[in-house]
Amino acid sequence: MHGLGDLESAVMDVLWREQHPLKVRHVLDLLDDERPRAYTTVLTVLDNLHRKAWVSRTRAGKAFLYEATLGRTEAAVRALREVVDAAGDPEAVLLHFARLATDHEADLLDSALSGRDAPDRRAR
Structure with a gap:
């Protein structure tokens, strides 16, 4: 997707495919990526996507649930x-x-x- 890096695009693909809010761990588990990713890497990507207004987040206990703001x-x-x-x-x-x-x-x-x-x- 224009304006997004490769990992950002992959994370957005997960959120669009699942169509419901997800925790970082679930996004990490669902990434169709050849190389393993660290939890903190995916968390950083989701935080960046939130800052860019591509995703919204809501608190769920100690974690956040992330979902795409646009289809x-x-x-x-x-x-x-x-x-x-x-x-x-x-x-x-x-x-x-x-x-x-x-x-x-x-x-x-x-x-x-x-x-x-x-x-x-x-x-x-």
């Missing part, structure tokens, strides 16, 4: 928005993306855009 789709939209905004030429990025879209993706875009109120779209 996977919303996070992808946020990342795409950041890429388009940072590109400097959003029109070129979007047009290039549209040219690379599969037929199915193009149909989805066409369907979504035809339902929008955009009277100035043809004037551009």
